Amino acid sequence: MSILFSPLTLKSVTLKNRIAISPMCQYSAKDGFPNDWHLVHLGSRAVGGAGLIIAEACAVVPEGRISPFDIGIWKDEHIEAHLRITKFIESQGAISALQLAHAGRKASCDTPWNGGGYLQNDVNAWQIVGPSSIPFKPGAPTPNELTIEDIKQVVLAFQLAAERSLKAGYKIIEIHAAHGYLLHQFLSPLSNQRTDDYGGSFENRVRLLLEVVDAISAVWPSTLPLFVRISATDWRDGGWDLEESIELVKMLKLKGVDLIDTSTAGNIFDAQIPVAPGYQVNFAKAIKKEGSILTGAVGLITSAQQAEEILQDASADLILIGRLALRDPYFPLNAAKQFNENVKWPLQYERGKI
Ligand SMILES: Cc1cc2nc3c(=O)[nH]c(=O)nc-3n(C[C@H](O)[C@H](O)[C@H](O)COP(=O)(O)O)c2cc1C
Incomplete structure (x- = not known):
């Protein structure tokens, strides 16, 4: 029997297999x-057999959106629209997660299809914020340094979003807390040059993330x-770097965090990244071993064999797939067939299971 199609129990939740749709x-x-787009996008991947569907980066405040078109959960009115999606995902035997x-x-x-650049002199643009007034790259707007x-308001926003x-x-x-977004900006000394309790030493740079974990x-x-x-x-x-990541993960584990979804990069616009199949897996492995915690591996994992x-x-304990799932929402069902695993197909699609 494959590990890929073995269940994974995390607290009271059991994933039917080890395949998660990476947040996109x-x-x-x-x-x-x-x-409707999100319902069909996430719903199709639940129909396709993934055990876990992680919905895209969901903003905890409007100014925390990457673009004006991101999903959010900063007001109670959003709840109903999310509920429609989570109900459908669960009806397909998958577990739904949200990335805050x-x-x-x-x-x-x-x-991205309009170039993905900063909105400047645009009615939809807003003042960006960060740990320090350091622009992401030359020509990018300068963020306001958070007081x-x-x-405190950011921490509260994460808490209300969790509720x-x-x-x-x-x-x-x-x-x-990855890819150069706010929590990662606080972690990295290259984007965080504060001189108060939230910058400087390792303990100060990780403080905001730990406060967010506590609040949630x-x-x-x-x-x-x-x-x-x-x-x-x-x-x-x-x-x-990895060394600091491992120290952070040990602290996160003590706070009851269950799994570290291990990606890399995003904070330095011109970083040299050795992109290759499974290029981030060794980071998941090191964190799993040194941090004694479950990990998710992500990044150019494109076959069932590689995942296994x-x-x-x-x-790692969980395999996250991103772009592969955009090409093939049914990757988990096809992978099961490849491994001769007799997984449950949606009744409506059973005639496709040969
Ligand atoms: C269209 C698209 C949107 C993405 N959005 C997010 C996101 O909301 N949150 C996140 O953590 N990563 C995001 N990512 C990164 C993916 O989750 C994943 O880590 C990355 O694509 C590498 O995995 P892959 O090689 O399987 O695609 C996005 C990637 C793509 C292609």
Whole structure:
């Protein structure tokens, strides 16, 4: 029997297999409300057999959106629209998760199909914020440095978003602390040059993330899992690195975090990244081993065999697929067939199961 199609129990939640759909922004929402596109996009991947569906970066405040078209959960009115989606995902035997996010200095951008650049001199643009007034790249707008009071409001926004996520039917929250967004900006000394309690030493740079974890844990049931996605390295000397990631993960584990979704990069616009099949898996492996915690591996994992080998090698406990799932929503069902695993197909599609 494959590990890929073995269940994974996290607290009171059991995933039917080890395949998760990686969170992927669709840039298709209006005023934060997920809509038919999100229902069909996420729903199709639940129909396709993934055990876990992680909905895209969901803004905890409007100014935390990457683009004006991101989904959000900053007001109670959003709950109903999310609930429609989580109910459908569950009806397909999959578990629904939401990635809670704040884009910080990488907010207020256009859609990728319009170039993805910062919105400037645009009615839809807004003032971006960050740990320090350091633009992401030359020509990018300068973020306003968050005050201590602003930071408290960010922590509160994550907490309120977690409360709403529960009401919206999500069973897992993933805190987005990767890819150069706000929480990662605080972690990295290259983007965080504060001189107060939130900058400088390692303990100060990790403070905001730990406060967010505490605030969410205060309202998120202890029976439900909590994930954190990190970028395990900035791929830049003097930046956030694997060693600091491992120290952080040990602290996250003590706070009850269940799984580290291990990605890399995003904070340094011109980082040199050795992109290759499974290029981030070794980070998941090191964090799993040194941090004694479950990990998710992500990044150019594109075949069932490759996914199985990562699990067999004990490099990770969960396999996240992104672009492969855009090409093939039915990858999990096809992979099961390849492994002769007799998984349940949707009744309506059973004639396709040969
Ligand atoms: C269209 C698209 C949108 C993405 N949006 C997010 C996101 O909302 N949150 C996130 O953490 N990563 C996001 N990512 C990164 C993916 O989750 C994943 O980590 C990355 O694509 C590498 O995995 P892959 O090689 O399987 O695609 C996005 C990737 C794509 C292609």
